[in-house]
Amino acid sequence: MINLRVQTIIVALLLVLAVTVSAGTDDSVSESAFLVISVVSQTPDPASPGEEIELRVKVENRGTKAANDVELGLVPKYPFIMGEAGQSKGMGSVSGRQKGKDAVIVKFIVSTEGTAPSGTAELQLRFKTASQGWTLIDPLNISVGYREVPLTITSVSSEPEKSEPGKPFKIRFGIANKGTAEAVNIRARINITDSMPISGHGSTNEQFTSSIRPGAVANVTFAVITLPDAKSGVYRVPLLISYSDRSGRNYTLGGQLFSVAVGAKSEISAALVDSATLREGRNKVTIELINQGLGDLKFVTTEVAESGDYEVLSPPMTYVGDLDSGDSDTVSYDIFFMRQAHLKLTVNYRDALNDKGSAELDIPTRVYTGDEARKFGLEKSGSKGILVTLAIIATGVLAYKRIRRKAH
Template sequence: MRMFFVIFVLLAMAATFAGAAVNSVYYGDSPRIDVDLASQDPDPVEPGRIVEASFKLDNRGVLANDVVFEIIPEYPFSILPGEGAVKNVGTLGTAQDTARSVFVKYKLKVDQNAVDGNQEIKIRYKSSDSESWATIDNITIKVQSKEAILSVEKFAAVPEAVAPGSKTRLAVSLKNHANSLLKDIKVTLDLGKSGDEETPFAPVGSTNEKVIPFIDAQALSALEFNLIADPDAKSKVYKVPLKLQYSDVLNKNYSKTLIVALVVGVEPDISVYVDTTSVYTAGSTGDISVKIVNKGLSDLKFLNVKLDKSEKYKVLSPYEVYIGNIDSDDYETADFKLSIEKTKDKKLLLPIVIEYKDANNQEYTKNMNIELTLYTKSEAKKLGLVEGNGTSWVLVAVILLAAGFFAYRYWKKRRK
């Protein structure tokens, strides 16, 4: 009995080993050929370039005779001239044969407009053991532009120049220059630094970061940032970094930092009038002082004052006076010497031309008329603007009387 049990165990083990040996040789009674892309050079290949694709054929079935391998060229791939689509592989051995693996190579041209990504290529094979072709699916070649470029097509702030304490909207248009979509796009406006100083902007209603799920190939996508300028922001141009982060279809990550410009500025507000004068009556000559007051938030630069000619007066001094800079909430004066012609007008209009630039070098020209009030001589005397002639005559009379008195005394002494 014990001997029978030992013999049974030995027979069972032998059957197990025999079965294992048979399965390692073939899976049934026909060839089973597996095809894989062994390599591509370059990897990935750029659109418009040539790629060498190496396909590996493995036979996991019985012996395969007269194997023929064919690549079916479809967009975006094409066979190079002189390169045959069909290649004779010959006999493909079994798993017990060291020659069971064969490599087949093709040189393919990738279309110039090929979309980036894993592009499927169609292939098939057959052997003398089968009348029909076996088609292999899901074999792909990596196509990728040299760099998936995402750029800022344009940007604009509305208003173009924001006043301190006011809001602006920054609109940014992005363009995908790649031949495939770009995804996971993150756009960050760095409001921390502009050169060596802090930017005077803060986001309103949202953060300084925007996310776009994807942008199709050669497509545009727009986004906006709502910002507010600090109340004490200086009028100038601020260079603000704009960071772009994104991925392509092959999950390659990209990051770049660009610069956008935001302008803080406000139209200058000036006031011009006659500050002091020594000219009160028609027909007189004297000096006038014109005051220019900068009431705005922006400093003024290169300010020049010009008094135009007129038939009602003559300018005895230079027509133009260069002032230069006037800070916000400050003033300067320009002096002119005038000779007023005879006129019955109570108001004399002085045509003044003011030329200047703001803090952002925007040029301005203001043409205005400032008033010079004229009085009659009696009105001027009454108001104490000029000295009256009465006092002078009294003084002359006193002098004459005194001279006559002393002359009379001298004459009387001579007679004695």
């Protein structure tokens, strides 16, 4: 770290007849111009090799006379690099007693060589005035060293939150720089394998960000699509991030997993089994439930609602359990029909993502009267039964007569 105690260079200029130079932190007031030059800040601190530095230098005049045409400059020297425009800064005149909050702040931008060794490097400073040419003064001590550049994932979101099979969606990541050095050439990659139900959609599975400054957050978006035959569920997808710092050091952020929720719309249908046998009065009604969706269902229950057209004689709620995609199951109820009716059936369940769902089904029925059933051959006439009964009676009468004859 830079030594934050004020590092001062005091230059006494006698602008009328002579010039004298002294060093120290003397706060006395001079009858001539008396410049005090000090380092205010170095950003970043320390500076990594190959990194840009913002250096702020304060110029105060503690004398009573003005210093005219003051110019402050940096002398190129390893391990620092600076452009021609950044080597010197003119500030005009510095009035007498111009100090403290009124002092002149001069900003320099320099860079360190990528091969700069860790430690303290000297940055040479010089000045000139209207009456004096360039003069070297004591160098400034600049701290150079590697700093960690930790990137972290601060947020993960998808749009929509739950993807449907065969539909595109977006995944967004927030990547934050928690360090004090700039991260550059950031590559974020989602590792999609054959076992995952997603694929890139209109873009690759790698995104590039040129830089993330300290304290900043970069948002990265991937366009993907869920495969048409994807089963509902939560899938874990790995994210890999590689990046560098300005000195060329490489970093890798691995072991990052995020979840993708795939949820197909539930599709449930119901139909009566052997519906042609329904009569007015009491019936045993069997209903077949069919899961036509791509997702499995669990904790399935059914409930028949009461109606003025029928009365449920058995318990109205039935527990079914699991109902996998493409499978069916049956439930039965004792129902007394007064007339034609539509059964009102409610199916409750949880899907593969454990979200609650329900379906309200309307099941039409055909309830036959006794005459209609006989008319359409659904129920045979009772004449045969009468003949059978008469035959039994006749047989009994004949047997009785034979017994009496034998008795006489």
